[in-house]
Amino acid sequence: MNAALTPGIEVHASREAACRALAREIAALLHAKPGAVLGLPTGNTPEPLYRELVRLHREERLSFARTRSFNLDEYLGLPAGDPHSFRVRMQQQLFAETDFAPQNVHIPHSDADAEPEVRRYAGSLAAAGGIDLQVLGIGRNGHIGFNEPGSARESRTRVVALAPETRAGAAPSFGGLAHVPERAITLGVADILEARTIRVLAFGKAKAEIVQRMLEGPIGPACPASFLRGHGDLRLLLDAEAAGGLRR
Ligand code: F6R
Numbered sequence: 001m002n003a004a005l006t007p008g009i010e011v012h013a014s015r016e017a018a019c020r021a022l023a024r025e026i027a028a029l030l031h032a033k034p035g036a037v038l039g040l041p042t043g044n045t046p047e048p049l050y051r052e053l054v055r056l057h058r059e060e061r062l063s064f065a066r067t068r069s070f071n072l073d074e075y076l077g078l079p080a081g082d083p084h085s086f087r088v089r090m091q092q093q094l095f096a097e098t099d100f101a102p103q104n105v106h107i108p109h110s111d112a113d114a115e116p117e118v119r120r121y122a123g124s125l126a127a128a129g130g131i132d133l134q135v136l137g138i139g140r141n142g143h144i145g146f147n148e149p150g151s152a153r154e155s156r157t158r159v160v161a162l163a164p165e166t167r168a169g170a171a172p173s174f175g176g177l178a179h180v181p182e183r184a185i186t187l188g189v190a191d192i193l194e195a196r197t198i199r200v201l202a203f204g205k206a207k208a209e210i211v212q213r214m215l216e217g218p219i220g221p222a223c224p225a226s227f228l229r230g231h232g233d234l235r236l237l238l239d240a241e242a243a244g245g246l247r248r
Contacts, residue, residue, distance in 0.1 A: 009236045009243070010238065011239070015048050018201060019049040022199055022237055037067075038132065039136075041137045042073075044137075045201045054093075066104070070106045071086055071087075072136070072187050074107050075183075076112075076159065077111075080109065084173065086110075108121050131191075132195070134197065136228075138207060138210055140206060140207065143225070144224050151224045154188075155189045156187075157186070157191055159183055162182060167180045193227065196233065198235075203239045214229075215229070216248075
């Protein structure tokens with residue numbers, strides 16, 4: 001792995017255009033390998049991607065019937081079926097709108113006993129043979145999944161404490177900070193880096209500074225997204241605003 005490798009950076013006309021390009025790549029992968037393993041994020045960033053995948057399913061008969069998916073992370077301490085859980089959001093935005101088979105969809109359980117759930121989740125990913133294509137968003141603090149600043153390059157699937165800024169960012173949608181979980185289960189940085197292909201989406205002015213740090217700042221745990229620069233098949237799909245802080 002070459003830490004100095006320059007990743008492919010694509011600046012698209014809009015977030016929708018970027019997501020259409022990534023959806024086409026995912027469709028090509030699934031045509032070539034219907035049982036491929038996708039690594040998926042939640043959040044605002046991938047919403048246009050999931051809309052486009054649903055459209056491809058409905059209008060162009062893209063099938064996910066054999067596709068396997070692993071979500072990056074899930075809050076801990078929410079009851080099953082909680083509308084704030086990533087499981088419910090994924091169900092609404094993608095899984096229930098396509099032909100994903102429930103047994104092929106993997107997300108940590110938000111109401112589980114944490115440590116056994118970590119072992120179960122890591123075991124399921126290993127049994128699936130790892131991730132073929134990992135889609136990522138980036139937190140404004142540089143987190144990928146819930147690998148908050150301070151996470152090691154070698155970190156694995158585990159229970160994490162959410163950073164104060166991550167909880168504060170989620171507070172409005174939870175109706176106040178007091179309702180935001182304090183812990184989550186996340187794939188580790190090392191698990192993410194083992195994906196054969198990594199595609200990062202970042203849109204809007206609010207992401208410009210962290211995109212710049214990720215690509216042009218020091219590589220290290222202060223910005224976990226910077227570790228991605230060591231990956232051999234990495235592309236960033238940005239809009240002009242998110243690319244606005246790059247020097248080159
Ligand atoms: C979510 C996740 C996070 C988000 C990041 C960006 O599963 O892993 O790392 O990708 O917090 O969130 P948005 O897209 O809401 O800006």
